[in-house]
Amino acid sequence: xxxxxxxxxxxxxxxxxxxxxxxxxxxxxxxxxxxxxxxxxxxxxxxxxxxxxxxxxxxxxxxxxxxxxxxxxxxxxxxxxxxxxxxxxxxxxxxxxxxxxxxxxxxxxxxxxxxxxxxxxx
Amino acid sequence: xxxxxxxxxxxxxxxxxxxxxxxxxxxxxxxxxxxxxxxxxxxxxxxxxxxxxxxxxxxxxxxxxxxxxxxxxxxxxxxxxxxxxxxxxxxxxxxxxxxxxxxxxxxxxx
Numbered sequence: 180x181x182x183x184x185x186x187x188x189x190x191x192x193x194x195x196x197x198x199x200x201x202x203x204x205x206x207x208x209x210x211x212x213x214x215x216x217x218x219x220x221x222x223x224x225x226x227x228x229x230x231x232x233x234x235x236x237x238x239x240x241x242x243x244x245x246x247x248x249x250x251x252x253x254x255x256x257x258x259x260x261x262x263x264x265x266x267x268x269x270x271x272x273x274x275x276x277x278x279x280x281x282x283x284x285x286x287x288x289x290x291x292x293x294x295x296x297x298x299x300x301x
Numbered sequence: 302x303x304x305x306x307x308x309x310x311x312x313x314x315x316x317x318x319x320x321x322x323x324x325x326x327x328x329x330x331x332x333x334x335x336x337x338x339x340x341x342x343x344x345x346x347x348x349x350x351x352x353x354x355x356x357x358x359x360x361x362x363x364x365x366x367x368x369x370x371x372x373x374x375x376x377x378x379x380x381x382x383x384x385x386x387x388x389x390x391x392x393x394x395x396x397x398x399x400x401x402x403x404x405x406x407x408x409x410x411x
Contacts, residue, residue, distance in 0.1 A: 291344035
């Protein structure tokens with residue numbers, strides 16, 4: 180079955196760049212779907228960060244757009260998140276997830292990774 | 302930005318009883334609404350998309366309704382594994398743009 184697995188440093192210093200990777204197994208990213216990042220600060224709700232298509236087309240939350248870069252590596256069947264100039268407010272569990280595309284008629288996130296906790300800490 | 306407001310924040314229900322959770326959008330999202338269930342330490346799990354379509358493997362006791370700005374998630378005959386936090390999410394824009402989630406409703410055992 181399709182599985183997503185996030186990986187990356189659990190601690191990041193303020194002003195530095197947070198970098199995470201989501202490895203996809205059981206499905207080829209190049210075959211379709213969109214792939215997204217969502218985060219959840221401790222004890223709080225969910226925030227969409229952005230999504231990417233296998234072609235490299237990206238879509239970002241306007242509130243984070245100036246600091247976010249999402250990229251895809253189809254040869255490794257993975258996609259990545261970079262969030263620059265982090266502060267304590269970026270401390271959260273970061274999830275990657277799959278998102279059906281336009282032809283499906285619906286675009287909720289149907290498969291999620293287990294999430295990875297990232298703490299911004301000096 | 303479309304603001305999603307869920308009510309109540311916490312709902313206390315006895316096992317075997319039913320539960321109704323509400324989600325309101327600040328502007329119409331048509332039927333572009335999803336519901337997720339999240340248990341402690343776990344990722345959200347998609348329950349409902351298109352406001353009323355159950356995702357693969359979701360039991361029939363979960364049902365969604367509504368369109369426009371008012372939505373409801375109904376869980377009939379609550380099982381012990383249903384006690385969790387539930388989130389609604391609008392995905393009204395395509396290509397992806399400014400998707401937003403509600404703040405969540407905690408469904409707890411009475």
